[in-house]
Amino acid sequence: MKLILSCASGLLLAFSYPPFGFPPLVWISLVPLFFAVNDAKPVRALGLGFLTGLIYYFFAFRWVQVFHVFGHTFVTFLSSICFLGIPVLLIRLFIGRKGLPFIAASIWVVFEFIKQSWVLSFPFGILGYTQYAWLHYIQIAELGGVLLVSWLIVFVNTVVFGFLDMVFQKSAWSQKLRLLVLKGVLLTLAFGLPVLYSVIRISSLRYEEHPRLTVGFAQTLFHPRKVWMDNQDEYLGKITRFITDLGGLKADLVIFPELVIDRFLSFDSTIPLKDNVKILNELSTAAKSAQTNVLIGSLELKINSENRSQYNAIFLFNREGNLSGIYRKRLRVPFGEFDPFGGLIPGIQDYIISTTDAVALDEGPN
Numbered sequence: 001m002k003l004i005l006s007c008a009s010g011l012l013l014a015f016s017y018p019p020f021g022f023p024p025l026v027w028i029s030l031v032p033l034f035f036a037v038n039d040a041k042p043v044r045a046l047g048l049g050f051l052t053g054l055i056y057y058f059f060a061f062r063w064v065q066v067f068h069v070f071g072h073t074f075v076t077f078l079s080s081i082c083f084l085g086i087p088v089l090l091i092r093l094f095i096g097r098k099g100l101p102f103i104a105a106s107i108w109v110v111f112e113f114i115k116q117s118w119v120l121s122f123p124f125g126i127l128g129y130t131q132y133a134w135l136h137y138i139q140i141a142e143l144g145g146v147l148l149v150s151w152l153i154v155f156v157n158t159v160v161f162g163f164l165d166m167v168f169q170k171s172a173w174s175q176k177l178r179l180l181v182l183k184g185v186l187l188t189l190a191f192g193l194p195v196l197y198s199v200i201r202i203s204s205l206r207y208e209e210h211p212r213l214t215v216g217f218a219q220t221l222f223h224p225r226k227v228w229m230d231n232q233d234e235y236l237g238k239i240t241r242f243i244t245d246l247g248g249l250k251a252d253l254v255i256f257p258e259l260v261i262d263r264f265l266s267f268d269s270t271i272p273l274k275d276n277v278k279i280l281n282e283l284s285t286a287a288k289s290a291q292t293n294v295l296i297g298s299l300e301l302k303i304n305s306e307n308r309s310q311y312n313a314i315f316l317f318n319r320e321g322n323l324s325g326i327y328r329k330r331l332r333v334p335f336g337e338f339d340p341f342g343g344l345i346p347g348i349q350d351y352i353i354s355t356t357d358a359v360a361l362d363e364g365p366n
Contacts, residue, residue, distance in 0.1 A: 293318050
């Protein structure tokens with residue numbers, strides 16, 4: 001029965017997160033797991049939390065398979081043990097004590113903070129993100145970020161668990177009524193106060209009229225790496241035609257996907273890169289000719305006297321064809337964009353590069 005409850009929590013968490021997208025489920029997703037670990041020994045509580053994590057993160061992190069199945073396996077197992085199993089174990093130690101909802105929610109967000117700050121910098125799967133579409137609740141995030149929303153989610157789950165656990169107890173209703181009312185008040189406040197704050201906050205916003213901006217999206221439906229290897233000139237020609245066609249439709253901004261140019265580019269003329277100048281010139285010329293701004297993803301290489309830096313970047317060319325700005329990706333995917341082991345495991349980087357589309361991996365995050 002405990003295994004079934006643990007699996008149920010994993011499925012509820014998974015279905016509350018994209019791509020399934022049933023956000024209300026997250027508010028009760030941990031309740032079955034709390035019942036499963038209610039009287040479990042610490043080691044078993046750890047295992048039940050780990051099982052819930054395996055199911056949840058398996059679905060939540062499926063997109064990592066695009067880089068490498070080993071990356072998917074690694075982040076799923078690591079997150080399951082460190083960011084679900086261990087927090088649940090610690091929460092189990094406080095079940096039955098006063099102030100459990102406050103303690104459990106605080107334990108959970110401490111681990112979510114570690115998750116987004118640790119060496120992996122892998123903040124995906126954080127509970128608060130499930131509520132992205134509930135605008136009349138998440139305005140409270142401006143007071144404490146997404147972790148405040150996660151705190152409230154775990155708080156509500158713990159209160160619901162305590163409420164149901166008390167209902168199922170065989171003690172007299174006269175003894176339970178006061179505590180049940182208290183838990184009902186806590187649930188009302190956990191939902192009511194953020195909604196009230198959000199309604200007031202949204203109603204106070206004032207929007208100024210601005211000229212309309214026409215944006216064109218150029219979505220490539222082919223594999224960049226293979227096309228670049230097979231026929232770079234043809235692919236680059238398709239990109240410039242996208243810019244010309246969308247510019248002809250009076251698009252003020254043309255947006256391309258991440259890494260649509262699968263080559264290292266550099267704006268440092270001293271760095272010898274094949275076709276670097278040609279690619280940059282064609283993009284610049286296309287933006288100027290179409291009289292539109294172009295936002296396009298590419299790899300970037302920078303070399304100085306101390307180190308060599310590789311980036312997954314996005315470049316903005318303005319209407320005059322000049323480079324207006326560069327954004328370099330801050331959170332990179334382990335095993336696809338960097339080696340999380342920092343070169344500690346011999347041969348792991350060569351293996352990943354040979355079996356994925358990774359051009360090169362840095363040894364740890366920037």
